[in-house]
Amino acid sequence: MVVRFKFLCYLLNTMENNAKIKIGIPRALLYHKYHKLWEIFFEELNCLTIISPETNKEIIENGVNLAIDESCLSLKIFLGHINYLKDKADYILIPHIVSLHRKEEICVKLISLYDITRSIFKNLNLVEYTVDVNNFNPEFFSFLKLGWRFNKNPFFIIRAYIKAKKQQKKCEQKLIDDQVKKLNTKNQDDIFVLIVSHPYTTYDGLLGKPIIKFLEYQNVKLIYSDITDKKMIKNLYKNISSDLYWTYSKELLGGLELYKNQVDGIIFLVTFPCGPDALTTNLCQNKLKKLMIVITIDELWGEAGLKTRLESFVDILKLRKQNG
Numbered sequence: 001m002v003v004r005f006k007f008l009c010y011l012l013n014t015m016e017n018n019a020k021i022k023i024g025i026p027r028a029l030l031y032h033k034y035h036k037l038w039e040i041f042f043e044e045l046n047c048l049t050i051i052s053p054e055t056n057k058e059i060i061e062n063g064v065n066l067a068i069d070e071s072c073l074s075l076k077i078f079l080g081h082i083n084y085l086k087d088k089a090d091y092i093l094i095p096h097i098v099s100l101h102r103k104e105e106i107c108v109k110l111i112s113l114y115d116i117t118r119s120i121f122k123n124l125n126l127v128e129y130t131v132d133v134n135n136f137n138p139e140f141f142s143f144l145k146l147g148w149r150f151n152k153n154p155f156f157i158i159r160a161y162i163k164a165k166k167q168q169k170k171c172e173q174k175l176i177d178d179q180v181k182k183l184n185t186k187n188q189d190d191i192f193v194l195i196v197s198h199p200y201t202t203y204d205g206l207l208g209k210p211i212i213k214f215l216e217y218q219n220v221k222l223i224y225s226d227i228t229d230k231k232m233i234k235n236l237y238k239n240i241s242s243d244l245y246w247t248y249s250k251e252l253l254g255g256l257e258l259y260k261n262q263v264d265g266i267i268f269l270v271t272f273p274c275g276p277d278a279l280t281t282n283l284c285q286n287k288l289k290k291l292m293i294v295i296t297i298d299e300l301w302g303e304a305g306l307k308t309r310l311e312s313f314v315d316i317l318k319l320r321k322q323n324g
Contacts, residue, residue, distance in 0.1 A: 020047055022088070025050070025092075026052050028052075028055070033226075038093060039051075040167050045160050046150075054205030055080070073299055079117070096129065097111070099247070107276055186221065189321070196252055196256050196281075201297070202224060202226065210303065214310060220314055239257050253284070265316075266292035
């Protein structure tokens, strides 16, 4: 009797899971910044979230074949992840973030993600949420509109958003606390390197993670410019350029200014051909008196040559440390 009851519970649970709406989330671009917010929000609305796997060569090849040649590698990777999810979910989430602060914008390729995806994948069911502070369209109301497609109870949607937002901030704060702790406990002989790059480059499985793994194998302590208290760095970017209006570039330069005197060297990771990153790295090279290198990654980059450059950079840092 007990076995029958357990089997019945298993069948009911399976039927419930099968009935849930499946939301596909590409593990690319803004996923690396907002994944906790998205995942918890949809889970609270009783939806199943399907996350594409870590970037691999097949995903990049598919993205390259789908994108126009002028697209940056990060966008090509995003399209490769969309291609992976196209037959595995009922809907695919595409963020449409235009401006997060007044008189600022983000990269035009990120702004046009929905339109680019729609033009390439004609028959996909896409869902989007728009954040455009310049046109009085804040995140909260966009998530209400997004949630309404899957649940008609506004109080339930608000509760889901508040919980997701709280967990997102908690996750961000833990990363900040861990990084501050690492800096406060460093030894005199430690080599600290600041990684300056967007999260979708730094934490991508095929772009940034192999570089991080190699540097850690070289006993280098890594600090990340995207892990900062955004209120603390709000105006620090002006020390490098007061004319920037790309929000995410401002955040990276603010983090650079915050950490530059606590590290021995700086590594810029840039995907080709990113216009905003090309400008900001050039500004930093001209204004900062710090040992730094720029690693530009495209779909043809070779791991062996990259490791040689990184190893030489680390050796120079160690020699300078030894020589005081």
